[in-house]
Amino acid sequence: MIHDLEELRVKAIAELDQAQTEDALLSIKTRYLGRKGLLTGMLRNVSQATTEERPLIGKRSNEIKEILTEAVDEALRRLSKKKREQALQEEKIDVTLPGRAVRPGRLHPIIRISREICEIFAGLGFSVVEGPEIENDYYNFEALNIPKDHPARDMQDTFYIEENIVLRTHTSPVQIRTMEKQKPPVRILSPGRVYRPDSDISHTPMFHQIEGLLVDRGVTFGDLKGVLTFFIGRIFGEDTAIRFRPSFFPFTEPSAEVDIRCVMCRGTGCRVCGQSGWLEILGSGMVDPAVFKNVGYDPEEVSGFAFGLGLERIAMLKYGVSDIRLFFENDWRFLEQF
């Protein structure tokens, strides 16, 4: 009798394992465990068993009922999981297809460089000041110690609007306008468009400069070197070799041109650096006492330094742009790279 029970259990489980649908499972369940099912049928014959056997049969048949009920549930869960998996499979997509584009806008490379430089100097307490692009001769030249009919004017070809009104040739007039309005100390940075009649692979009639000016008590040429070295380290990397060499600007004295080791050839000499191994990056110098006098500062009381740099040049070196005109053609294939 016990033997029959066990046989029934094995057979039922085998059938459950075979079942492929929920309906099949439920009919197996009814056939074995239902009120008129095989297990109940078997128990009806318990009277034929011996007295010793009877309790064992009762106990075992309850156990088997539990086992089978659990097996049915398990099979049901298995089937439902499989069904769900099938459904998900049908929703399958080709994940390698491109996403619905959110094409990002680009910031112009000149603006990127300008921001980067302004941020570096903001950390040193420089604030950004702007000035007119169409300037009086006085601010663009004379107040900067460049008199009319002076050869220093040859350094900057000029677009004229009227006899005494020009498109500014540099951002330096902002120095004068700022100092006229403000008592020292001064720490300003002035980015903006400037204009010179020149057009070839390395010149455009409009380009961008940033002017910097720091005036305070006791500012020295050593400070100029310190601040500009810090700046160049930040923008071109701390290990960039740098040199200061004497030069001439009418509004600074002593004046210094600042060079960095050529970023292309690292100093061995190439086309970019004209075989010199060095690249001119910015012009700088101690503010000339004549400029201080023009704005009513006492050069015995305060001193300071100014510097100016061309943003296109920095951007060309940093991003490897070979032709300056690309900045203003605004060809999408160029802009897209930023």
Place this chain on the structure above:
Amino acid sequence: MLVSLRWLRDYVDIDLAPAALADCLTMAGLEVDAINEAAPEFSRVVVAKILSLKPHPDSEKLSLCEVTTGTGILSVVCGAKNIQAGDVVPLALVGAVIPGGHTVQSSRIRGERSEGMLCSEEELGIGPDHTGIMILPSGLALGQDLKDALDLRDIVLDIAITPNRSDCLSVFGIAREIAALTGKKLRTPEIRLREGEEEIRDLTSVQIQDPDLCPRYTARMVRNVAVCPSPPWMRRRLESVGLRAINNVVDVTNFVMLEWGQPLHAFDYRFLEEGRIVVRRSREGETFVSLDEKERILRSDTLMICDGIKPVAIGGIMGGLNSEVKDDTRTVFLESAYFDPVSIRKSSRWLSMSTDAAFRFERGIDPDGVVRALNRAAQLIADLSGGTICRGHIDEYPRKIESPRNIPLRLSRVREILGMDIAPLESVRLLESLEMKVLKGDELHYRVTPPTFRVDISREIDLIEEIARLHGYDRIPATYPAISILSKERDRRQILEEQIRNLLSGYGYSEIITYSFIPAKAVDDLGLPAGDARRAAVVIRNPLTEDQSVMRTTMIYSLLETMRKNAHAGCFDLKLFEIGRTYQAGQPGSLPLEKNNMGGLLTGARYDHRWHYAGIDSDFFDLKGCLEGLFESLKLASVKFRTDLHEPFLHPGRSCRIAIGEDRLGFLGEVHPDVLTRLGLKNRAMVFEMDLDVLAGHFSSALSCSDISKFPASSRDVAFLISRDQTAEEIIQISLDMHEELLENVFVFDVYEGHGIPEKMTSLGLRFSYRAHDRTLTDQDIGQAHNAIVRRIMEISGAKIR
């Protein structure tokens, strides 16, 4: 300026290799732009000796030469008549390249083998003689490269001289600088004047009528000159720095100008009427033919050198054709003068004549070097032309040219400017190396007199710069300034611009930078009517091209140009913006008005041309939505889009004015098809332009926040039938004007025209959302508020419920 190293060595010993010398000069402020090897342009030309010479069997003009290079014997066919056995000559070997790019080849000439070519001076580019083969000194080593044998190699430095350093516009000036930098001794060329008996004063006179423009004029005369080509050494000197040799008189004036920086001029005395010189201003409108054979019309303030009757030179700029030295010139009148720098500069610019002489005069020459250069040139002309120098010289010097003396120098000031101590003795040594005279007052106060050729030094700061320059910038330690605290609020417009850039690029718009100038005809292309303020553009007097001749008064043209250029390159989908200025002409004499503006352009596909949404073009509402998003991010709630706009370059039915509060901010719209046609554009485009100064006036970076309701909202949808002349905004405004507290917001959820809707009507679906701060609203609450709003809309606008 080009400077030959061989020439420099005449005045100073140079131990440094060319690259090291260049570095030394560069680090002293004389920037060397290039180091060029200069040598005649030939290769494989060697010293050879003619062993024998016999006539060519098949030609009367040619001869057969046996030549040796020391190691072998070669046969060469030659056409020259001036050679004989035993002559040492230049031989171009097979494979040699001679000037002009010609390569010498092994060949048969009329049946005879020729294994090279004997050369004339002219063929090698080292002299003018083309009459025969160049005969070399007999002592030269056979087989040696001719460049080495004749020492023809040179190095030429290209030095950028800054406008302050007029003293370095000469070979001697640069030698002087090298001597100061390297501590070597300077050799001044010796001038040996052998004067004749004839007195210059008996032959000529000089009268300066305008001493303000010509404070000093000196002259010498040389008689009995024979004008001819200069000797090779002189020609090489001039040619090494890019000057063309002309004849032994003119070459000397150029040579001395290059040597000393003093421009000179030589006149043919026989053309000086009355045999005298008058220095005076020109007369207005006077004409004059300069050496370059061009007729010049003069202004009244140009300084002229005249004879007794007429002008013979434009003072300090260029000589005249009427008095130039010719092949048959016998008597030379030599001028060495000091002209006022400003006057020379004005005249040379006015006449557009930037000559080597004017370049030097306008930068300032050494007032004390005038006579030295005069004597040097007279001596050289006499040497090279066999002439005789007249006794004495003329030196009219009516107005003293002042050179600064005794400039005070405080050593404390050196420290204050440079940030380091330079020992007093060292400062003195540096200054003295530059030929400055240093007088000691007390310990730390000096008085310094610079040499007269240093016209750039007149102030204490100039001296400090010289000390720094010679001490070496690299030896000044880098320090950090002890700076005061400065606290400045950032400019509102700058913050705004930064935020706009971040936002718009996030929305997919890319920033461009276009030129501030546009063509004058741009306003016509845009269809701006006469009287439109934007026609009053700032005009550039000297534009590079017509396309860049006026400053823009609107950014739209530049945006459309950018679209055109990109379309040309095959890119039709663009989302662009630019932040920049526009310029409005002001009163004459006053600065134009510059406005900070921003413009944008949208054209082409709304999304990328990918598999998701192919071929949907962007439209007005794409650009408007972008601007609405922008204003929302910037917390500018009071922006309104108004229909009262008439922009000639925009589609009249698809454009609007943008207002903020009571201010005009700008406009937005689709570009007028006529404008597209005029600019050669095919695709529709949407543009906007806004005044950033106005926008900044309404912008604040401050934020405030209010509590949010815990209670649910309920919404009611209504579809109104409105006339097409009515706007959604005016319908919505009616509901807002009621200030119903429970109304949280209203928005358009549907717009429909067409089937089922009467003609000229629009169905406008509005969703009204209601909420209270303190309770859940009942149907009754909502119904009351909502019905009132709907009734009000119908009453005022005449709209019906669909």
